Amino acid sequence: MACRKLAVAHPILLLRHLPMIAALLHGRTHLNFQEFRQQNHLTFFLHVLGVLELLQPQVFQSEHQGALWDCLLSFVRLLLNYRKSSRHLAPFLSKFVQFTHKYIACNAPAAVAFLQKHSDALHDLSFDSSDLVMLKSLLAGLSLPSRDGRADQGLDEEGEDESSAGSLPLVSVSLFTPLTAAEMAPYMKRLSRGQTVEDLLEVLSDIDEMSRRRPEVLGFFSTDLQRLMSSEEEPCRSLAFSLALRSIQNNPSIAADFLPTFMYCLGSRDFEVVQTALRNLPEYTLLCQEHAAVLLHRAFLVGMYGQVDTSAQISEALRILHMEAVM
Numbered sequence: 001m002a003c004r005k006l007a008v009a010h011p012i013l014l015l016r017h018l019p020m021i022a023a024l025l026h027g028r029t030h031l032n033f034q035e036f037r038q039q040n041h042l043t044f045f046l047h048v049l050g051v052l053e054l055l056q057p058q059v060f061q062s063e064h065q066g067a068l069w070d071c072l073l074s075f076v077r078l079l080l081n082y083r084k085s086s087r088h089l090a091p092f093l094s095k096f097v098q099f100t101h102k103y104i105a106c107n108a109p110a111a112v113a114f115l116q117k118h119s120d121a122l123h124d125l126s127f128d129s130s131d132l133v134m135l136k137s138l139l140a141g142l143s144l145p146s147r148d149g150r151a152d153q154g155l156d157e158e159g160e161d162e163s164s165a166g167s168l169p170l171v172s173v174s175l176f177t178p179l180t181a182a183e184m185a186p187y188m189k190r191l192s193r194g195q196t197v198e199d200l201l202e203v204l205s206d207i208d209e210m211s212r213r214r215p216e217v218l219g220f221f222s223t224d225l226q227r228l229m230s231s232e233e234e235p236c237r238s239l240a241f242s243l244a245l246r247s248i249q250n251n252p253s254i255a256a257d258f259l260p261t262f263m264y265c266l267g268s269r270d271f272e273v274v275q276t277a278l279r280n281l282p283e284y285t286l287l288c289q290e291h292a293a294v295l296l297h298r299a300f301l302v303g304m305y306g307q308v309d310t311s312a313q314i315s316e317a318l319r320i321l322h323m324e325a326v327m
Contacts, residue, residue, distance in 0.1 A: 001249060001286060002324040003047070007054035008252040009290065015055060015064055021048060022070035029074070029081045036082065042092065045078055049095050054252075060106040069114055072100075076118055079125055097138050115139075184220040191224045197233045204228075204239045211246060218247035222254070226261040230273050237273065241280050248287045255288035259295075262288075266298045274302060278313045285317040292321060 006014050025048060028041045036042060052059055052071065059068055075096050082089060103111040115122065119139075126136045181188075187207055194200040211218050218225070225247070228240035248255045262284055265277035281299055285292050296314055303310035 003051050004054055004249065005252045005255075005287060005289065007051050011055050011058050014051070015058060018059070018064055018067035019070070021051070022067045022074070024048075025071060025074035029077050033082045033085045033088070037088070042078075042088075045075065046092055046095070049075065049092065049099060053095070053099060056102060057106045060103055060110070062107075062110065065110055072114060073118070076121055076125075080121055083125055100138060179214070179217055179220070181220060184217065188220065188224065191221065191228075197236060200228070200231075200233070200236045201239070204236065204243065208239065208243060211243065215246055215250035218243055218250065219254070222247065222257065226258060229258075229261050229277075230265050230268060230270075232270065232272075234272060234276070237276050241276060245280060245283055245287070248284075252287055255284075256291060258284070259288060259291055262295070263298055266295075266302055271308075274306065274308060278302075278308070278310060281313045282317040282320050286320050286324065289321060289324075292317070 003014065025045065028036065028044075031039070031041070048071065052068075058064070075092075079089065079093065079096070086093070100111065100115070103114075122139060126139055187203055190203040191200070194203060207217070207221060221243070225240045225244045228236050229244060231237040231240065244258055248258065262277060265273050266281075268274050268277075278299065281295065285295050288295065296317060299310045299314050299317075302308055303314075
């Protein structure tokens with residue numbers, strides 16, 4: 001999470017370390033898939049890909065091409081080595097294809113050069129499983145060379161001429177249609193019209209389930225979530241906090257948008273609202289660390305004048321911030 005925050009707040013600083021990040025992906029895909037998952041390597045790959053998504057579009061610039069290609073090559077190796085476990089790789093594959101599609105949109109010559117260089121491996125992967133529909137769609141939208149006797153061309157070949165890649169014709173690939181407000185309107189209407197706790201919990205649960213697959217949908221509900229963060233009903237309030245933090249985790253740049261609501265909850269006259277805010281204080285402080293001093297000062301005042309013990313939450317927030325500082 002600290003890396004995601006850094007990617008948003010200081011992308012240039014993190015891009016300087018992109019070669020190191022690429023190197024950290026090496027030496028992991030030789031394990032069998034069970035070991036690979038149990039040792040959290042798949043989670044690590046997902047986190048790295050998530051950070052690269054936040055570094056767009058700067059990461060697609062030519063000065064970062066070497067390190068970016070190194071990362072992408074590790075991703076291809078992951079998909080190749082564990083192709084028989086494609087069901088477990090579905091979230092990673094989806095994000096990889098989306099990222100590649102955006103790479104093509106931002107820097108087509110470089111993106112197609114990479115795809116051309118590793119076209120045999122990608123075609124092998126797409127033909128190997130009928131489940132990899134998204135990858136097939138991406139390859140079908142590009143004029144990539146098919147397997148034509150270059151079987152000896154390995155993933156590590158470095159001498160191929162890349163100049164011809166820029167002239168490859170591209171077909172518009174609309175694989176991932178962004179969600180629209182119209183699609184979210186039924187959920188927003190249910191939230192605004194919810195009369196009972198059960199009604200609100202039902203729609204919040206639906207949004208919770210939907211956002212596990214596509215966390216970007218939460219951006220449509222920021223206003224409603226901020227309203228429900230101070231709800232008198234504990235189940236609604238807790239779920240609203242959880243969804244708000246998930247939204248910020250997905251897009252750390254919006255962390256400050258929730259600061260007024262969080263400060264209001266810390267100063268609420270409702271003891272239970274204050275307790276919910278304090279439980280979420282450490283995580284939110286990390287996500288909104290540029291305003292950490294203001295948040296922790298408010299929590300300190302709550303402890304002094306509100307007869308609430310806030311020392312544990314303040315200490316935990318400071319511990320998390322310290323851990324990030326020494327990383």
